[in-house]
Amino acid sequence: xxxxxxxxxxxxxxxxxxxxxxxxxxxxxxxxxxxxxxxxxxxxxxxxxxxxxxxxxxxxxxxxxxxxxxxxxxxxxxxxxxxxxxxxxxxxxxxxxxxxxxxxxxxxxxxxxxxxxxxxxxxxxxxxxxxxxxxxxxxxxxxxxxxxxxxxxxxxxxxxxxxxxxxxxxxxxxxxxxxxxxxxxxxxxxxxxxxxxxxxxxxxxxxxxxxxxxxxxxxxxxxxxxxxxxxxxxxxxxxxxxxxxxxxxxxxxxxxxxxxxxxxxxxxxxxxxxxxxxxxxxxxxxxxxxxxxxxxxxxxxxxxxxxxxxxxxxxxxxxxxxxxxxxxxxxxxxxxxxxxxxxxxxxxxxxxxxxxxxxxxxxxxxxxxxxxxxxxxxxxxxxxxxxxxxxxxxxxxxxxxxxxxxxxxxxxxxxxxxxxxxxxxxxxxxxxxxxxxxxxxxxxxxxxxxxxxxxxxx
Numbered sequence: 476x477x478x479x480x481x482x483x484x485x486x487x488x489x490x491x492x493x494x495x496x497x498x499x500x501x502x503x504x505x506x507x508x509x510x511x512x513x514x515x516x517x518x519x520x521x522x523x524x525x526x527x528x529x530x531x532x533x534x535x536x537x538x539x540x541x542x543x544x545x546x547x548x549x550x551x552x553x554x555x556x557x558x559x560x561x562x563x564x565x566x567x568x569x570x571x572x573x574x575x576x577x578x579x580x581x582x583x584x585x586x587x588x589x590x591x592x593x594x595x596x597x598x599x600x601x602x603x604x605x606x607x608x609x610x611x612x613x614x615x616x617x618x619x620x621x622x623x624x625x626x627x628x629x630x631x632x633x634x635x636x637x638x639x640x641x642x643x644x645x646x647x648x649x650x651x652x653x654x655x656x657x658x659x660x661x662x663x664x665x666x667x668x669x670x671x672x673x674x675x676x677x678x679x680x681x682x683x684x685x686x687x688x689x690x691x692x693x694x695x696x697x698x699x700x701x702x703x704x705x706x707x708x709x710x711x712x713x714x715x716x717x718x719x720x721x722x723x724x725x726x727x728x729x730x731x732x733x734x735x736x737x738x739x740x741x742x743x744x745x746x747x748x749x750x751x752x753x754x755x756x757x758x759x760x761x762x763x764x765x766x767x768x769x770x771x772x773x774x775x776x777x778x779x780x781x782x783x784x785x786x787x788x789x790x791x792x793x794x795x796x797x798x799x800x801x802x803x804x805x806x807x808x809x810x811x812x813x814x815x816x817x818x819x820x821x822x823x824x825x826x827x828x829x830x831x832x833x834x835x836x837x838x839x840x841x842x843x844x845x846x847x848x849x850x851x852x853x854x855x856x857x858x859x860x861x862x863x864x865x866x867x868x869x870x871x872x873x874x875x876x877x878x879x880x881x882x883x884x885x886x887x888x889x890x891x892x893x894x895x896x897x898x899x900x901x902x903x904x905x906x907x908x909x910x911x912x913x914x915x916x917x918x919x920x921x922x923x924x925x926x927x928x929x930x931x932x933x
Contacts, residue, residue, distance in 0.1 A: 484609045487793035487899025491580050491589035494533035499588055501540055503612060505621035507590055508541040510611040511574060512548020514604065519573050522550045525566045525636070527558040528578035529666045529728050532695030533588045536624040538578045541590065543622055545576075555640075556632030557669040559729035560591060561826035562640040568597030568823060569643070570636075579666065579728040582705045583900070585696040597823035599795050641674050647821050648832040652839050653684035657719040659735075660686065660831070661710040663703025664693040665727035670828060678832075687717060698727045704814055704827070707743075711735035721838070721845055725827040730794075731814035732827035734834065736846045744814040745776040746849045747834060751816065752785050752808055754837050760807055760820070761785065767800045767809030769793075770894045774909055775854040782851070793899055794825050855891070856913040860906040860924040863933040867897045870904075870927075879926040883908060883919035891916065895923060902933065 484490050484498050490507065492499040515522035524545055528534040534557075542552045550573075555566060560577045567575035575593035583589075592600045592608070600608075645651075660675070662668040668691045675686045689710070690702045702709050704726040714722035714735040722735030734742035748766055755761040764785050768776060769792045777787045790800040794815040801809045801817060810816035815825035822829055838845060870876050876895075883893045891910030898905055906924045910916040 482606065482609065484612060485605045487795060488581065489577075489589050489591035491583065491587060491900045493586050494531070494537065494588040499537070499590075501624055502616055502619055502621040504537055504540040504590070505544040506612045506616040506619050507608070508544020508576075509548050509619065510544075510608045510615075511576070511592060512545045512550040513611065514608055515573050516549055522573040523571070524550050524552045524574045524576060525555060525563055525570070525572040526552055526576045526578070526630075527555040527560070527563040527566075527666075529580075530557055530664060530668065530693035530695065530698050531580070531585050531588055534578045535629065536627070537588055537590070539627040539630055540621070540624055541576055541578065542630060543627055553636070554630040554632045555636035556634065557666055558637050558640060559666040559670060559826070559828065561730050561822060561824050561829065562637065562666075562670070564593050564597040564824045565640055565643055565822065566636055567593050567595055569639070571595070577728065581728050581730070581900075582699055582703070582726040585698050585700070589900075593824075598798070599824070637670060638673075641670060641677070644674055644828055644832060645677060647829060648836045651678060651832060651836045653679055653686070653835060654681070655683065656721065656835070656839075657685040657717070658687070658835070659689065659710060659713050659717055659719045659722045661689045661702055661713070661722070661724040662691050663699050663705075663725050663727055663729075664690045664697045665699065665703065665725065665729060667725040667729040667828060668693055670729070674828065685719075687719070689713060703727065704731055704733045707733045707735065707741045711739045711741050715739040721835070723831045726814070729827040730825045731811075732816070732830040733814045734845060737844070738846065740846070742845060742849060744810050744812045744816060745773050745854075746852055747814070747816055747830065748772075748808065748810050749776055749779050749852055750837060750845075750848045751818075751833065752780060753783055754841075755808055756783065756785060762805050762807045765804060765806045767797050767804070767806045769797060769811050770896070771812050771907055773812070773854050773857055774892060775852055779852050792896060855909045855911065856916050857907065857909040858916055858920045860920050861898075862904045862906065862924050862927045862931075864897070864902055864904050864927065864931040865933045866931060867902075867904075868931060870895055873926075873930045875926045875930055876923065879919070879923040883923060886915060886919070893919070893923075904931065
């Protein structure tokens with residue numbers, strides 16, 4: 476496994492930065508398309524690439540610039556327009572494309588953007604391939620004459636591609652009945668806004684469910700703005716206000732989903748993993764009675780799964796690393812607290828809309844509410860403090876930080892967990908502490924965060 480700190484351009488989820496600034500300036504973007512094209516040409520004479528984008532105002536020119544690089548390298552590019560990240564993964568795999576490219580910065584604010592790469596199998600590119608592409612970009616970008624974005628013609632989008640993805644979602648959960656349900660769904664003014672209206676219209680032909688979709692009018696700058704999975708309290712409040720049975724909320728590229736119950740309680744990825752694991756086990760589909768979560772998943776999830784005879788394995792944060800553990804252990808379910816849920820029998824990557832449909836189907840078949848299904852999940856107090864850093868120096872090498880971490884671990888021992896890591900997509904150190912004692916949790920979290928600010932703070 477390659478850690479994010481060994482990469483210069485690619486983090487755990489592609490290249491991500493402020494749009495227009497290095498490493499997301501026109502030259503590097505063009506070089507990325509060129510390098511991906513060269514990588515594909517090593518094994519394919521005439522590679523085909525599928526491309527999708529989110530709703531940020533920078534996404535169109537970035538997509539056009541990547542496309543120009545790919546075409547100069549000899550690749551044929553087809554644009555699916557504004558679609559979700561998992562839509563590109565699905566289309567790459569199902570339609571015989573050799574690679575997929577997504578222009579999105581997921582849950583980040585509108586000023587940021589990113590480039591995510593998928594192989595023709597629908598999976599994110601292996602670390603070794605990404606690093607080889609990165610190496611070419613870093614060594615040759617300075618010699619490249621990239622076209623000015625304003626000189627590039629807009630891409631012609633093929634609307635039929637999004638329609639095929641919508642059909643895939645419907646087919647993945649056959650006989651889904653939403654009758655009698657009142658659902659509120661927050662599309663975050665992102666990619667889900669391009670898919671959800673048609674999807675839920677087709678799933679509700681008799682109009683016997685009440686479905687209210689929020690944040691459907693992207694303007695290029697309102698993606699994730701006080702809405703979506705980054706702000707689940709928004710859909711939670713709307714669920715209560717509108718008297719709905721369930722709230723759904725997606726991030727900017729809709730590869731993750733969080734829920735809200737009728738009392739306004741936010742239901743995160745841990746709870747989704749719990750109900751999905753129990754359902755798969757009851758249907759004989761949970762291979763090895765195993766679920767792969769991450770180091771950030773709550774101890775309460777592990778306890779609840781154990782009570783149901785299900786083992787939990789922890790992977791490093793990042794859905795690519797969850798998938799690695801799943802494949803190594805033949806696991807049928809995995810995911811992250813943030814709402815990336817992986818159902819390998821259905822899809823190759825986390826898919827927020829698919830997760831929503833799976834949960835809705837589970838609720839319909841069980842005849843129970845989401846609150847009833849998650850009632851026995853006892854969550855340990857948990858705090859996450861994000862500290863902006865100027866460099867990602869190994870924490871063990873910073874004496875004051877290492878000492879603060881050791882003090883927390885020594886006191887908490889079997890009554891809590893300490894997880895300190897760098898973000899793979901932002902210049903942040905994430906301090907997560909979980910403990911039976913809320914006072915001890917807060918005290919140690921602030922002590923560690925203060926040490927990081929003092930030694931590494933931006």
